[in-house]
Amino acid sequence: MQAVSVESNWYYESMKNTWNSSDPELQRRCVDAVIARVDDIGDSSAGIIAAQDIIDIVTEHLAPEIYNNGVSDAQKMIVAKMTDLEIELDGLRRSS
Numbered sequence: 001m002q003a004v005s006v007e008s009n010w011y012y013e014s015m016k017n018t019w020n021s022s023d024p025e026l027q028r029r030c031v032d033a034v035i036a037r038v039d040d041i042g043d044s045s046a047g048i049i050a051a052q053d054i055i056d057i058v059t060e061h062l063a064p065e066i067y068n069n070g071v072s073d074a075q076k077m078i079v080a081k082m083t084d085l086e087i088e089l090d091g092l093r094r095s096s
Contacts, residue, residue, distance in 0.1 A: 022065065030061035 034057055041050050 026061060026065065030058060033057045033061060 034054055037050070037053055037057055
């Protein structure tokens, strides 16, 4: 399966995405791969197997970035909680 070559970026720039990637090239490759798969199917009623193929394409292209974003979010949350704990512990100190 070969990705569809897009002559112009107008399509990518004009579409409002419901998902965003920090890497525009990754996003473009994912969209191209899905378009190529849909073109390969050539049938508007492709069914469950084609739908699973499309999900696999999207997962293959975006899963690492989604995972890394989750790890970054968890790291930020832990840092914030640690800051809160330090403040609480400082509040427990007794004056001498």
